[in-house]
Amino acid sequence: xxxxxxxxxxxxxxxxxxxxxxxxxxxxxxxxxxxxxxxxxxxxxxxxxxxxxxxxxxxxxxxxxxxxxxxxxxxxxxxxxxxxxxxxxxxxxxxxxxxxxxxxxxxxxxxxxxxxxxxxxxxxxxxxxxxxxxxxxxxxxxxxxxxxxxxxxxxxxxxxxxxxxxxxxxxxxxxxxxxxxxxxxxxxxxxxxxxxxxxxxxxxxxxxxxxxxxxxxxxxxxxxxxxxxxxxxxxxxxxxxxxxxxxxxxxxxxxxxxxxxxxxxxxxxxxxxxxxxxxxxxxxxxxxxxxxxxxxxxxxxxxxxxxxxxxxxxxxxxxxxxxxxxxxx
Amino acid sequence: xxxxxxxxxxxxxxxxxxxxxxxxxxxxxxxxxxxxxxxxxxxxxxxxxxxxxxxxxxxxxxxxxxxxxxxxxxxxxxxxxxxxxxxxxxxxxxxxxxxxxxxxxxxxxxxxxxxxxxxxxxxxxxxxxxxxxxxxxxxxxxxxxxxxxxxxxxxxxxxxxxxxxxxxxxxxxxxxxxxxxxxxxxxxxxxxxxxxxxxxxxxxxxxxxxxxxxxxxxxxxxxxxxxxxxxxxxxxxxxxxxxxxxxxxxxxxxxxxxxxxxxxxxxxxxxxxxxxxxxxxxxxxxxxxxxxxxxxxxxxxxxxxxxxxxxxxxxxxxxxxxxxxxxxx
Numbered sequence: 001x002x003x004x005x006x007x008x009x010x011x012x013x014x015x016x017x018x019x020x021x022x023x024x025x026x027x028x029x030x031x032x033x034x035x036x037x038x039x040x041x042x043x044x045x046x047x048x049x050x051x052x053x054x055x056x057x058x059x060x061x062x063x064x065x066x067x068x069x070x071x072x073x074x075x076x077x078x079x080x081x082x083x084x085x086x087x088x089x090x091x092x093x094x095x096x097x098x099x100x101x102x103x104x105x106x107x108x109x110x111x112x113x114x115x116x117x118x119x120x121x122x123x124x125x126x127x128x129x130x131x132x133x134x135x136x137x138x139x140x141x142x143x144x145x146x147x148x149x150x151x152x153x154x155x156x157x158x159x160x161x162x163x164x165x166x167x168x169x170x171x172x173x174x175x176x177x178x179x180x181x182x183x184x185x186x187x188x189x190x191x192x193x194x195x196x197x198x199x200x201x202x203x204x205x206x207x208x209x210x211x212x213x214x215x216x217x218x219x220x221x222x223x224x225x226x227x228x229x230x231x232x233x234x235x236x237x238x239x240x241x242x243x244x245x246x247x248x249x250x251x252x253x254x255x256x257x258x259x260x261x262x263x264x265x266x267x268x269x270x271x272x273x274x275x276x277x278x279x280x281x282x283x284x285x286x287x288x289x290x291x292x293x294x295x296x297x298x299x300x301x302x303x304x305x306x307x308x309x310x311x312x313x314x315x316x317x318x319x320x321x322x323x324x325x326x327x328x329x
Numbered sequence: 330x331x332x333x334x335x336x337x338x339x340x341x342x343x344x345x346x347x348x349x350x351x352x353x354x355x356x357x358x359x360x361x362x363x364x365x366x367x368x369x370x371x372x373x374x375x376x377x378x379x380x381x382x383x384x385x386x387x388x389x390x391x392x393x394x395x396x397x398x399x400x401x402x403x404x405x406x407x408x409x410x411x412x413x414x415x416x417x418x419x420x421x422x423x424x425x426x427x428x429x430x431x432x433x434x435x436x437x438x439x440x441x442x443x444x445x446x447x448x449x450x451x452x453x454x455x456x457x458x459x460x461x462x463x464x465x466x467x468x469x470x471x472x473x474x475x476x477x478x479x480x481x482x483x484x485x486x487x488x489x490x491x492x493x494x495x496x497x498x499x500x501x502x503x504x505x506x507x508x509x510x511x512x513x514x515x516x517x518x519x520x521x522x523x524x525x526x527x528x529x530x531x532x533x534x535x536x537x538x539x540x541x542x543x544x545x546x547x548x549x550x551x552x553x554x555x556x557x558x559x560x561x562x563x564x565x566x567x568x569x570x571x572x573x574x575x576x577x578x579x580x581x582x583x584x585x586x587x588x589x590x591x592x593x594x595x596x597x598x599x600x601x602x603x604x605x606x607x608x609x610x611x612x613x614x615x616x617x618x619x620x621x622x623x624x625x626x627x628x629x630x631x632x633x634x635x636x637x638x639x640x641x642x643x644x645x646x647x648x649x650x651x652x653x654x655x656x657x658x
Contacts, residue, residue, distance in 0.1 A: 137577055148514055151522045185477055185565040193480045193562040217569030221577070233522040236514040237566045240546030245574040248466055248550070252604065253582075256597050264593035268585050275581065 004036050005101050005316045006061075007309065008094050011041035012068045012086040013107025015299040018042070021106065022049040024305025029059055031306060032313055038100065040065045040090040065089040068107075071298075075110030079118060088115050094291055095119040102292035102312045104283075106300045112293060113149050113286065120289035128288035129161050130232070130295065131168065132239055133311075135275065138223030143169050143178075146232040147239050147284055153231035155199040158182070162209050164287040164322075165227035171321040172314070173226075181215035181225030183234055189213060195231060203229070217241075246276040283308055287322050333365050334430050334645045335390075336638065337423050340370035341397045341415040342436025344628040347371070350435065351378040353634025358388055360635060361642055367429065369394045369419040394418040397436075400627075404439030408447060417444050423620055424448040431621035431641045433612075435629045441622060442478050442615065449618035457617035458490050459561070459624065460497065461568055462640075464604065467552030472498050472507075475561040476568050476613055482560035484528040487511070491538050493616040493651075494556035500650040501643070502555075510544035510554030512563055518542060524560060532558070546570075575605040612637055616651055 009025055011018040018041050025037050036059045039046050043064035050060055067085035069078045082088060087107045094100045105112050109130065116128050130149035136142045143165040150157060162180045169178040182203060184192040189200055191214055203211040212225055220228055220238050230238070250272060257265035283296035283304070292315050294308050314320075338354055340347040347370050354366050365388045368375050372393035379389055396413035398404075411417060416436045423429045434441050438459065445457050459478035465471045472494045479486060491509045498507040511532060513521040518529055520543055532540040541554055549557055549567050559567070579601060586594035612625035612633070621644050623637050643649075 137580075151514060183566070185480060185562050193560070196562075217566040218573035218576070220570060220573060222573065231522070233514050233525075234563065234566055237512070237546040237563055238570050241549055241567050241570040242574045244547035244549060244551065245571045246578065247547070249575065249578050249601065249605065251466075252601060253597065256600055260593065260596075262593035262597070264589065264591040265597050267589075268582065268591070268594050268597065271585055272578065272581060276578065 003034060005034055005313055006036040006038060006099055007101055007312050008038045008040055008063070008090045008103040009305070010086045010090045010103065010105035010107055011039055011046060012065075013070070013105060013298070014296075015106070016301060018045065019049055020301055021305055022046065022055070023053065024300075024302035025060065025309075026053040026055050027302055028306045028309040029055060032309065035059070035309060035313060037061070038063050038090070038093065040086040040093070042066060063089060063093055069111045071108050073108065073111065075108060075114040078108075078111050079114050085111075087111055088119075091115040091119040091293070094293075100291075101316050102294070104294050104296055104305065104308050104312070106283075106296045106298055109148065109284070109295055112295050116286050116289045116293050120291050120293070122290045126160070126288050127157070128286045129164055130284040131165060131287050132235075132284050133172075134221050134239075134242075136221055136223035140223055140226070141169075141173060142221055142223065142225060143227045144220070144235055144238060145227065145229060145287060147235040148232040149286075151232045151236075153195065155195060155202055158195070158199040158229050158231065159202050159206065160288075162203055162206070162211070162227060162229045165229065166209060167321040168285070168287055169226045172318050174318070175226050177210045178226035179212045179224070180209050180227045180229060181212050181219075183220065183228055183230035183238065184214035184216065187214050187216055187219075199229075250276065285311075285322075289322055292320065292322055333363055334642055335365040335367060335428055336430055336641050337367045337369055337392070337419045337432040338634070339415045339419045339432065339434035339436055340368055340375060341394075342399070342434060342627070343625075344435075345630060347374065348378055349630055350634055351375065351384070352382065353629075353631035354389065354638075355382040355384050356631055357635045357638040358384060361638065364388070364638060364642060366390070367392050367419070367422065369415040369422070371395060392418060392422055398440045400437050402437065402440065404437060404443040407437075407440050408443050414440075416440055417448075420444040420448040420622070423622075429620075430645050431623070433623050433625055433634065433637050433641070435612075435625045435627055438477065438613070438624055441624050445615050445618045445622050449620055449622070451619045455489070455617050456486070457615045458493055459613040460494060460616050461564075461613055462501075463550055463568075463571075465550055465552035469552055469555070470498075470502060471550055471552065471554060472556045473549070473564055473567060474556065474558060474616060476564040477561040478615075480561045480565075482524065484524060484531055487524070487528045487558050487560065488531050488535065489617075491532055491535070491540070491556060491558045494558065495538060496650040497614070497616060498555045501647050503647070504555050506539045507555035508541045508553070509538050509556045509558060510541050510548075512549065512557055512559035512567065513543035513545065516543050516545055516548075528558075579605065614640075614651075618651055621649065621651055 040063040065086035131145040394415035460474040
């Protein structure tokens, strides 16, 4: 019998409501026979959705969780006041059951990080990082860390991110000695803001890292490094500016295709959508915890659920490492 | 007789050598009858280039400057040791002659900023900012400031940038009340790193600014604001990530056009090149000085010289404001 991978899906907190996410779960179950879900949310509503979509109930357990954490909740407070939320009940269940591999949530990033730190930190709680695995121009992937979990960082945090990213890329993609770059405003070692200048010598002196030096924003996704380290503010800019530029160019291409009536331009549009459609790309991976939690976007749709589920299946297959708790910050 | 606009062109410090820049000058003179140049560099070589290109000498004065500042020079030291450089002699001449409107240099950004501050600061020397005027999705322009002149900024600096950018956009594009955005990791007023959180209330309280709040990286060039304020590190990321993403998509489109042999895809490529070819876009504008200095890219080619010269002609026509020396930081 094939090995099963069971993942928790938080059905609340998404902009499109629970039914879009359950539809995504149904598609993912169809596509991946080894997959099973625990759907966290309103029991009665979920049971109805499952029945309507003919989801085999032996592959979709329901975890009743009447509460919901919104983006208006203070993440730290919500941890104490909203223990009945699908997000926290899901994380609690993930942490306590050995048969559960990981979790998907579209809910509040802050609450997901706080919850993950409390429930999934192992012996030594550390502040988790939010990584994004992005397609590099060379055909491989680059792990950008941090993308917004910690907005103001210390150099010790950036070094920790370098280790988290390296461990993940090594385990997930079999890259023996992941190249670590430090995001800066120039490739020369003297370039950088105060934080980057402080961090550069620390990364260079760390014998366990394969530090390749400073990397400019224009090279962020060129494949020049496997792990790109930065504070959460800068990482958020890299992610969102990439997305904004890609979206804008796609709009221009579609406009051109419509104006000229060119079938080729339209084909090109769909070709590029396959590469640059960030909406279909999974989401942020919480690193620094004992089990994988993927924070999908608030506006995640069915496709996003399928894509994130596939990401988790790959992680299970490759026994990806999310934390070795080596450094405590 | 039409009013002439005379600008200094630093012919050294560019990656492509003086002759590429002089070729650009020749093209610009052909295109713009009201334009005149002062070419700063090696007199004998420049005279030869001008002759070879049939540049009318009454439209291209030569300013002999045997020295050169490279990117390896310390900008502050170079100010004292390389007064004979084309960059500093050019700035000195620009500052002392009323018939000169502005200057173009492809040389060291640091030296251009230091030199501009020393020669073109008026009564109260302030640290200049490096702004980029980028095409917004709405068809207008967004002034991104700072893009790398000051990597570590204070909130007072960011407020100053907001004024510099507003004055420039108002004078240059006739925008009566330029919308000022603050680059952040979320549009909510509570989002931001320490610097952004400190700056937000200062901008909001400034009655002379039309502050529209925090702007995410994905909206940087959407046209949601006319002036986007950020520290030089973040601005550098916005600029370079935009460029990197656009370049990468252009490569993909060209590859697709070649693979499929589609003439439409190739046409689309050239259509997009007109919008996204950052190499042909001018360069950074030094704000906070008495006369306009444009820092073109190190690898600027003939087209870049034409484009930057046109930018300066527009500034002359609109009597653009580069500094009111209102705030001193």
